[in-house]
Amino acid sequence: MAAMMASITSELLFFLPFILLALLTFYTTTVAKCHGWRRTKKKRPNLPPGAPGWPLVGETFGYLRPHPATSVGTFMEQHVARYGKIYRSSLFGERTVVSADAGLNRYILQNEGRLFECSYPSSIGGILGKWSMLVLVGDKHREMRAISLNFLSSVRLRAVLLPEVERHTLLVLSSWPPSSSSSSSSSLGGAFSAQHEAKKFTFNLMAKNIMSMDPGEEETERLRREYITFMKGVVSAPLNFPGTAYWKALKSRAAILGVIETKMEERVQKMSRENSSEEEDDLLGWALKQSNLSKEQILDLLLSLLFAGHETSSMALALAIFFLEECPKAAQELREEHLKIARRQRSRGDSKLSWEDYKEMVFTQCVINETLRLGNVVRFLHRKVIRDVHYNGYDIPRGWKILPVLAAVHLDAALYDDPNSFNPWRWKSNAPCAAQTGSFMPYGGGPRLCAGSELAKLEIAIFLHHLVLNFRWELAEPDQAFVYPFVDFPKGLPIRVQRITQEGE
Ligand code: HEM
Numbered sequence: 001m002a003a004m005m006a007s008i009t010s011e012l013l014f015f016l017p018f019i020l021l022a023l024l025t026f027y028t029t030t031v032a033k034c035h036g037w038r039r040t041k042k043k044r045p046n047l048p049p050g051a052p053g054w055p056l057v058g059e060t061f062g063y064l065r066p067h068p069a070t071s072v073g074t075f076m077e078q079h080v081a082r083y084g085k086i087y088r089s090s091l092f093g094e095r096t097v098v099s100a101d102a103g104l105n106r107y108i109l110q111n112e113g114r115l116f117e118c119s120y121p122s123s124i125g126g127i128l129g130k131w132s133m134l135v136l137v138g139d140k141h142r143e144m145r146a147i148s149l150n151f152l153s154s155v156r157l158r159a160v161l162l163p164e165v166e167r168h169t170l171l172v173l174s175s176w177p178p179s180s181s182s183s184s185s186s187s188l189g190g191a192f193s194a195q196h197e198a199k200k201f202t203f204n205l206m207a208k209n210i211m212s213m214d215p216g217e218e219e220t221e222r223l224r225r226e227y228i229t230f231m232k233g234v235v236s237a238p239l240n241f242p243g244t245a246y247w248k249a250l251k252s253r254a255a256i257l258g259v260i261e262t263k264m265e266e267r268v269q270k271m272s273r274e275n276s277s278e279e280e281d282d283l284l285g286w287a288l289k290q291s292n293l294s295k296e297q298i299l300d301l302l303l304s305l306l307f308a309g310h311e312t313s314s315m316a317l318a319l320a321i322f323f324l325e326e327c328p329k330a331a332q333e334l335r336e337e338h339l340k341i342a343r344r345q346r347s348r349g350d351s352k353l354s355w356e357d358y359k360e361m362v363f364t365q366c367v368i369n370e371t372l373r374l375g376n377v378v379r380f381l382h383r384k385v386i387r388d389v390h391y392n393g394y395d396i397p398r399g400w401k402i403l404p405v406l407a408a409v410h411l412d413a414a415l416y417d418d419p420n421s422f423n424p425w426r427w428k429s430n431a432p433c434a435a436q437t438g439s440f441m442p443y444g445g446g447p448r449l450c451a452g453s454e455l456a457k458l459e460i461a462i463f464l465h466h467l468v469l470n471f472r473w474e475l476a477e478p479d480q481a482f483v484y485p486f487v488d489f490p491k492g493l494p495i496r497v498q499r500i501t502q503e504g505e
């Protein structure tokens, strides 16, 4: 999600003339600030090495150049080779330190609010709302975060979300092509976008759990269509005049908020009519009853959770489907793990997965970690330096931007053997594992650690369970995840599936 946000600024570049003035203003203030800093210290700061690049645009074009998701890209490779893992640059019109260093990344995330602060491009606030968790800082952030964590608590995860995740998984998979006849995969039809299916799955799940909207209903479908327009705006430049993606997205935002608002009013009425015996156990109900948030705040909260919880986990799921197809040995081991779980479940006479079943999905967790390590759904985060920082001999001045690049650490050959290959076995407990050193941070860290990481893992694991038990799949045509810098399969990951029958049935 964060990486996606970065790309808003990518389109920005194509509209440079419009923003030149703003940037110029920024430039002069930054230069002035640095002068002040130097004077008071009476010593040249030892900035990380680097090159400023072109005036204004700096090195932004190079930084944002699309590259395969399983690599760090040539810009990063060349800069790290020349300057080391911490370097300075000029990106998105700001003086920036880029960190591919595991230690510094951790330091940045742990010192949120003290030395560094979350700082996404302002267009994010425009589109997700000023009360969105991604733009709030300080106490307001903590308050919203507490509500999200409550909604995603482990108690709710077991009792409510697990059955919901399984139900939505089965719903999506049941729409997949039926058992192929003996001619099987020779038919050219039957290919469909796995990425699209993954998005449908996570969207329906979030819409249900946030405001009890059921999949397939007219209202839910309308919301989903609006949401797609909305997403295109999130990844575009903040130019608000008729016809631009941003303008359309702001209209979609209004339409989406309209739907949520209607839901909210219905709920308020219902709550006053009936007594509390029969209520939807969703985030909307909770926010209305248990919090003192204003209507505007609730709207932004629901919208940003829909966004945060939908794009990332669907992409992770699509990546897992992709990596497993390329690695039949892992798919086979995964299938064996899930067959064992399914057999146990059958002998219990249970038709649904239990939390204990989920806890048995050990290799699955290795697959999930490896997918996130290699695929890097969230490539880097946006932060601002709020106090002068000294790190490993470098001075990092207040007012600069700093980008912890999680992907660069996850693909670092010094930390992971053969980092560009998919190897879930590296996560097996007896293998030496970089997670112990704290360099694996797919969900960020510190006070802004992803609130939905446990839900994300649950979604992927349960989906994979039913996927490997019921289907074999192959790519219908070559496709590969790219970083734009948000991660996307250009062709939508087209797959063809073949239904398999479970052993012993
Ligand atoms: C594999 C899937 C996911 C990945 C890789 C992921 C990654 C991240 C990362 C890196 C951040 C930190 C952003 C920052 O520090 O600037 C974050 C924040 C967040 N994520 Fe996720 N996420 C995933 C799934 C989810 C899901 C399913 C939800 C649930 C609803 C969710 C909700 C959130 C929220 C609410 C925040 C903001 C937390 C805060 O600011 O306190 N995420 N996520």
Ligand SMILES: *[C@@H]1O[C@H](CO)[C@@H](O)[C@H](O)[C@H]1NC(C)=O
Binding pocket: 274, 275, 277
């Ligand atoms: C709540 O509903 C029950 C029946 O569903 C009814 O007997 C009771 O009087 C109601 N309470 C209030 C406060 O409306």
Ligand SMILES: *[C@@H]1O[C@H](CO)[C@@H](O)[C@H](O)[C@H]1NC(C)=O
Binding pocket: 292, 293, 294
């Ligand atoms: C909600 O109430 C708490 C104290 O009960 C207060 O600190 C907080 O500012 C309130 N939030 C809003 C949005 O009014």
Ligand SMILES: *[C@@H]1O[C@H](CO)[C@@H](O)[C@H](O)[C@H]1NC(C)=O
Binding pocket: 362, 365, 366, 369, 427, 428, 433, 435, 440, 441, 442
């Ligand atoms: C996966 O990564 C997390 C860190 O996000 C770690 O705590 C966990 O132990 C890892 N799981 C496996 C199976 O290695």
